[in-house]
Amino acid sequence: MGSRKRNISNKFDLRVIQYKMKKYSHVTLLGISFLLSSQLFGQAATNEISATETTVPEIIVTATRDQQLTKDTPYSTSVINSDEFQLNIPARTVPEILKNAPSVMVQKTGNGQGSPYIRGFTGYRNLFLIDGIRLNNSTFRSGPNQYWNTIDSLSLSRIELVRGPFSTLYGSDAIGGTVNAITRSVKDLRPDSNWDRRLYYRYSSAENSQIIRGESIGRLTDNLALTLGYSYKDFGDVEGGKNVGKQEKTGYLERDWDAKLEYFINDDSYLVLAHQTVNIDDAWRTHKTIYGIDWKGLSVGKELFRILDQDRNLTYLQYHKYNNSGFVEEIHAGISRHAQSEERDRLRTEGRHDVQGTDTDTLGAFVSFKSTSPIGTLVYGTEFYHDNVNSFNNKLNNDGYVKSSAIQGPVGDDATYDTLGIYFQDTILLAERLSLILGGRYEFAQADANSVIDPLTGNKMSVNGNWDDFVGSARMLYSLDDEKTWNLFAGISQGFRAPNLSDLTRLDSARTDEIETPSPNLKPENFMSSEIGVKGNLQGISLQLAYFYTIVDGMIVRTPTGRTIDGDYEVTKRNGGDGYIQGIEFDGRYRFWQDFTMFGTFTWIDGKTDTYPTSDAELSREYIDRLMPPTGRAGLRWDHNRKYWLEGLCTIAAKADKLSSRDKADTSRIPPGGTPGYRVYDIRSGWNVSENFTLSLSIENITDEDYRIHGSGLNEPGRNIVLAMETTF
Numbered sequence: 001m002g003s004r005k006r007n008i009s010n011k012f013d014l015r016v017i018q019y020k021m022k023k024y025s026h027v028t029l030l031g032i033s034f035l036l037s038s039q040l041f042g043q044a045a046t047n048e049i050s051a052t053e054t055t056v057p058e059i060i061v062t063a064t065r066d067q068q069l070t071k072d073t074p075y076s077t078s079v080i081n082s083d084e085f086q087l088n089i090p091a092r093t094v095p096e097i098l099k100n101a102p103s104v105m106v107q108k109t110g111n112g113q114g115s116p117y118i119r120g121f122t123g124y125r126n127l128f129l130i131d132g133i134r135l136n137n138s139t140f141r142s143g144p145n146q147y148w149n150t151i152d153s154l155s156l157s158r159i160e161l162v163r164g165p166f167s168t169l170y171g172s173d174a175i176g177g178t179v180n181a182i183t184r185s186v187k188d189l190r191p192d193s194n195w196d197r198r199l200y201y202r203y204s205s206a207e208n209s210q211i212i213r214g215e216s217i218g219r220l221t222d223n224l225a226l227t228l229g230y231s232y233k234d235f236g237d238v239e240g241g242k243n244v245g246k247q248e249k250t251g252y253l254e255r256d257w258d259a260k261l262e263y264f265i266n267d268d269s270y271l272v273l274a275h276q277t278v279n280i281d282d283a284w285r286t287h288k289t290i291y292g293i294d295w296k297g298l299s300v301g302k303e304l305f306r307i308l309d310q311d312r313n314l315t316y317l318q319y320h321k322y323n324n325s326g327f328v329e330e331i332h333a334g335i336s337r338h339a340q341s342e343e344r345d346r347l348r349t350e351g352r353h354d355v356q357g358t359d360t361d362t363l364g365a366f367v368s369f370k371s372t373s374p375i376g377t378l379v380y381g382t383e384f385y386h387d388n389v390n391s392f393n394n395k396l397n398n399d400g401y402v403k404s405s406a407i408q409g410p411v412g413d414d415a416t417y418d419t420l421g422i423y424f425q426d427t428i429l430l431a432e433r434l435s436l437i438l439g440g441r442y443e444f445a446q447a448d449a450n451s452v453i454d455p456l457t458g459n460k461m462s463v464n465g466n467w468d469d470f471v472g473s474a475r476m477l478y479s480l481d482d483e484k485t486w487n488l489f490a491g492i493s494q495g496f497r498a499p500n501l502s503d504l505t506r507l508d509s510a511r512t513d514e515i516e517t518p519s520p521n522l523k524p525e526n527f528m529s530s531e532i533g534v535k536g537n538l539q540g541i542s543l544q545l546a547y548f549y550t551i552v553d554g555m556i557v558r559t560p561t562g563r564t565i566d567g568d569y570e571v572t573k574r575n576g577g578d579g580y581i582q583g584i585e586f587d588g589r590y591r592f593w594q595d596f597t598m599f600g601t602f603t604w605i606d607g608k609t610d611t612y613p614t615s616d617a618e619l620s621r622e623y624i625d626r627l628m629p630p631t632g633r634a635g636l637r638w639d640h641n642r643k644y645w646l647e648g649l650c651t652i653a654a655k656a657d658k659l660s661s662r663d664k665a666d667t668s669r670i671p672p673g674g675t676p677g678y679r680v681y682d683i684r685s686g687w688n689v690s691e692n693f694t695l696s697l698s699i700e701n702i703t704d705e706d707y708r709i710h711g712s713g714l715n716e717p718g719r720n721i722v723l724a725m726e727t728t729f
Helices: 002-024 027-040 082-088 500-503 661-665
Strands: 075-080 102-107 114-118 124-132 157-165 178-183 195-202 209-219 223-236 250-266 269-284 305-320 328-347 353-373 376-398 402-405 413-429 436-451 458-480 484-496 514-516 523-540 541-565 569-594 598-609 620-623 631-640 644-653 678-690 693-700 720-728
Touching: 075 082, 082 157, 082 678, 082 693, 082 720, 178 458, 376 678, 436 500, 458 500, 541 598, 620 661
Parallel strands: 124 178, 514 569
Antiparallel strands: 075 157, 102 114, 157 178, 195 209, 195 720, 209 223, 223 250, 250 269, 269 305, 305 328, 328 353, 353 376, 376 402, 376 413, 413 436, 436 458, 458 484, 484 523, 523 541, 541 569, 569 598, 598 620, 598 631, 631 644, 644 678, 678 693, 693 720
């Protein structure tokens, strides 16, 4: 017993070694320590210094379900550590953490409703994971939604993004991109400390916001570690640029807490029991109300208020085993319960008041294995998710009492949705410089909704269906030099997405003056994406350049029916969206002289799909909805002895004028002729006052530009002072 405790203690002591390596900037040993700590703790090792340090090896687990250096993965990826999004560029929400990544456009229907477009896709065509557990459930919508805002960014250690279809490893919804948010734990404990208390504060002038987090991480015993955290976020009305000014009813309140217990059974295995709660109150969808703005010819909404409340609770238990004897070297298993609730309170006119929402309870289970065999390194496993969905729509009279209850709420009531996936992946070393990754997945999905309104008769009906498919992927990585500092990657991957309850049964407002009705006879969507690119990391240079082309087959699209319901135009769904999306993405940085680093990104995306622009049963090929305009970012950073830093950044986006028919009709979010281009300048600075205290100060949108991200329901903040402070003791 004593020997085992000493081994566990040594595991924690490894953090001391990492800290000293960081302090003295010994890059080679630091990379080795990252690899060791990731093996010991079973997750991607934390990058201990700023992401601007191009020489530090960066590890990703999401791309292959195995720990790999990012330069050795044949995918286009981004890894963002907490130092970057909490202090360097203090992000307000999880979607905004991703805004500087290539091929990502963060649309915001409301201030509390951010939804990234990744390689042209948003909503349920992007997959979000929390410590490997799906956030996506069967009620997620096709267009922009608020669910990614229900992740507390201050509870995260890092975020990993893999762009492109990824259904072979992660199943349905992994089309545009897959994001894995890794939460804070004992690996974030300072190396010379048994117990850390952390206080974080962020203030933003143009957002009228204040964010506070208190956190405690420590070792209860040699084998047991505890993480506790609480975040309070008060977002006021957003101040736009010099002409827009205050945007009323854009603020909201958020309160979050999280807890994690980690029990180290021995040197090679551990258990994790974790819980997190997020509560969002009074997040308005302002553009649908009379408080919307008429910037650049936008129409103003007619509703008196539309307010969204959101609650999310996740509890999971996971087991991780490494260095197992026999054929199976690693075992990872877990069970989870994910409860997500949303409620929308809407008043259109006096006497037209309704409260609707959903309660989705998801039970999940997974098991995965890793084996080394004569045919390569195998990763394989299975995962299962079961959604239980209740949906309501209550009409209120002037006294606030329920006057009547509808058959369903925004989706079918008394509904279930099940998914089962079985996958495998084989990494084969074909030659010293050439490796091949082959993967496949069988996916099964089944929907049962017992209380759905028939849009033609108004009567109650049921909707049932099941779908299955097998998808595959082949990826190649070729090292261009013996040192493997420059790698060429290419691949082809299939994507699969089964219709979910939102597709099949949604009865809810869509875009401006639209209402979406149930569509029970849908088929799965299929995607095929090819990609080629190059990665490099050598002597202060870090580079990723990729071209992708995605073939779209049977994408589910909204279609006007020609009818009106309660003053709104009815739209339904069909499998009509054959087409393509292609793009070029660049991400690079170059430390050209001592403390100076240049960095930049560039994205160009083009795409068209078949759609039904009118109620006629005739397809027309149009640009994809909310096509990201050409966007570039360039910056210069100065670091001095890792104590002071100063950074300037310019973001330029072209006019978003390649519009679909539905873009043109979305008059409360997209101005006539498209969303204007913009040029925004930011300057940021930081000071590591001591080993335990860091201060950063940013001035964003220095010229007080009036601008909005394409398809958003509000403008971005004008000139904005952001102050962030962190102290650990």
